[in-house]
Amino acid sequence: MTDPHPDLAPWWRGGVIYQIYPRSFQDSDGDGIGDLAGIAQRLDHVAALGVDAIWLSPIFPSPMADFGYDIADYRGIEPVFGDMAAFDALLAAIHARGLKLLLDFVPNHSSTAHPWFQASRSSRDDPKRDWYIWRDPAPGGGPPNNWISDMGGPAWEYDPATGQYYLHTFLKEQADLNWRNPAVRTAMLDVMRFWFDRGVDGFRIDVLWHIIKAEGLPDNPVNPDWRPGRTERDRLIQLYSTDQPEAHAIAAAMRALADGYGERLLVGEIFLPNDRHARWYGTPERPEVHLPFNFQLIENDWTAAGLRGVIAAYEASLPAYGWPNWVIGSHDAPRIAARIGERQARVAAMLLLTLRGTPTLYQGDELGIGRVAIPPDRIRDPQDLRQPGIGIGRDRSRTPMAWDAGPFAGFSTVEPWLPLHDDWPTRNVAAEADDPGSMLILYRRLLALRRASPALTLGAIALLEAPDGVLAYDRVHAGERVRVLLNLTGGAVALPWTGDVLCSTLDDATDPAGLRADEGLILHLPL
Known part of the structure; x- marks a missing residue:
């Protein structure tokens, strides 16, 4: 698909987003937890990478039952x-470096410590009772329906004082807001307006597809494909608890608000099959989010044939006015280097930064952080604590950044809230900045190349036939053709190529007869 208006592209179409998990970026006050002043101290690293925007995971007041995704005040800053x-000060420093700032907006639920919920649970007659989803027990007693929390266990919590249950898609400390109530919609849009007025450049919208539930709250159907070892949530198909038609009007209202502030960006977190995922772009007459987040590089096996199919199907699903996006890591997903090894993680970096669309990088992936051992007594993730032994812990992706070989990797002056990766004395920003063959230098090279190439920032994509194990495609725009060849295997592949080498994931000793094991190449070709 070709962008119908490539010369009118807003900043985010050619841009790159960098996600910061604030607890783990830089501690400035010696409590072992990262903070805003710490992020400000490390902005030069972000700017030197060559990205365009920063997305901050939640920084609002919170009891931290789910580390900030349980918000007690949407208009404040968590004291930690x-x-x-x-x-x-941080926003000003970000803008001074020519970067944008996206905040993490969590509209599906609030903390049960939020004053809205405290009022709601105080009485069935309280004006804010209907701001949340309350229901009587089932006729025979127990929860109103069979819905399962994404954290495991029933999605309902009984309140003895008022004799009803409230809905919580996640932890019981995270009560779902009732977006069918117009007062809730007004209040939450006012939250977005508050931060836009303060100067933020957009939002990443958490679990957007959960935001409204089916009328009547019917039971979800049983999933016949569920097997032991999968999350408890997957016992059911979330037919009535997610992706309801009425949610699109909410997304459109958010977009209309954002568009009123100029080039603001809305990124929606949405896990759905391609056909349903694409609906979240809306229509030209009623647009919704700019970028429904695409996690398919995380969710699918790492094979050339499989990824080729993923890319082709995703591109084919997009409406003509939709712009793609890609991500290989996040605060919720296993590290890419842990999944596929460091050599293939270099190939993944090249893939992410050369596919058509807006890429999002996750802090630490530019260092190649891989597996991190979290001792049982250091586990902090409530999802892991509630459903142990099935490998869904998120702490492994939230460990602190390593800045240098000093005490606690330069992250803090005390033991961090989560352990560092084992090889932090050599896998840190200072060490990799001095190593021409490091992952960090590869990321900087790829980002600089992307920024300098119209074909890589805005060009069309054409998937090419290639030998088994190789993913190949061209990017073309404004008289420039760039070819990308990615060997997703651990062996050499015969594939004669021509053109000027712009970048290799390995070194300069390229072989025009083919690709070396675990090698990715970017070539400049004449049109």
Whole structure:
């Protein structure tokens, strides 16, 4: 698919987003937890990478039952991270470097410590009772329906004081808001307006496809494909608890608000099959989010044939006005280097930064952080603690950044809240910045190349036939053709190529007869 208006592209079409998990980026005050002032101290690293925007995971006041995704005040700053003055200083420093800032907006649920919920649970007659989803017990007693929390266990919590259950898609400390109530919609849009007025450049919208539930809250159907070892949530198909038609009007209202502020960006977290995923772009007459987040590089096996099919199907699913996006890591997903090894993680970096669309990088992937051992007594993730032994822990992706070989890797002056990766004395920013063959230098080279190439930032994509184990495609725009050849195997592949080598994931000793094991190449070809 070709962008119908490539010369009018907003900043985010050719841009790159960098996700920061604030607890784990830089501690400035010696409590072992990262904070806003710490992020400000490390902005030069982000700017030197060559990205365009920063997305911050939640920084709002929170009891931290789910580490910030349980918000007690949508218009404040969590004291462990700083205060509003620290936020304003960080935003100014980000903008001074020519970068944008996206905040993490969590509209599906609030903390049960939020004043709205405290009022809601105080009485069935309270004006805010209907701001949340309350129901009587089932006729025979127990939860109102069979819905399962994404964290495991029933999605309902009984409140003895008022004799009803409230819905919580995640932890019981995260009560679902009732978006069928117009007052809730007004209040939450006002939250977005508050931060837009303060100068933020957009939002990543958490679990957007959960935001409204089917009328009547019917039971979800049983999943016949569920097997032991999968999450408890997957026992059911979330037919009535997610992706309801009415949610699109909410997304359109958010978009209309954002568009009123100029080139603001909305990224929607949405896990759905391609046909349903694409609906979240909306229509030209009623657009929704700019980028429904695409996690398919995380969710699928790492094979050339499989990824080729993923790319082709995703591209084919997009509406003519939709712009693609890609991600290989996040605060919820296993590290890419842990999944496929460091050599293939270099290939993954090249893939991410050369596919058509807006890529999102996750902090630490530019260092090649791989597997991190989390001792049982250091586990902090409530999802892992509630469903142990099935490999869904998220702590492994939230460990602190390593900045240098000093005490606690330069992240803090005390033991961090989560352990560092074992090889941090050599896998850190300072060490890799001095190593021409490091993952960090590869990321910087790829980002610089992308920025300098119209074909890589805005060009069309054409998948090419290639030998088994190789993924190949061309990017073309404004008189420039760039070819990408990625060997997703651990062996050499015969594939004669021509053109000027712009980048290899290995070194300069390229072989025009083919690709070396675990090698990715970017070539400049004449049109």
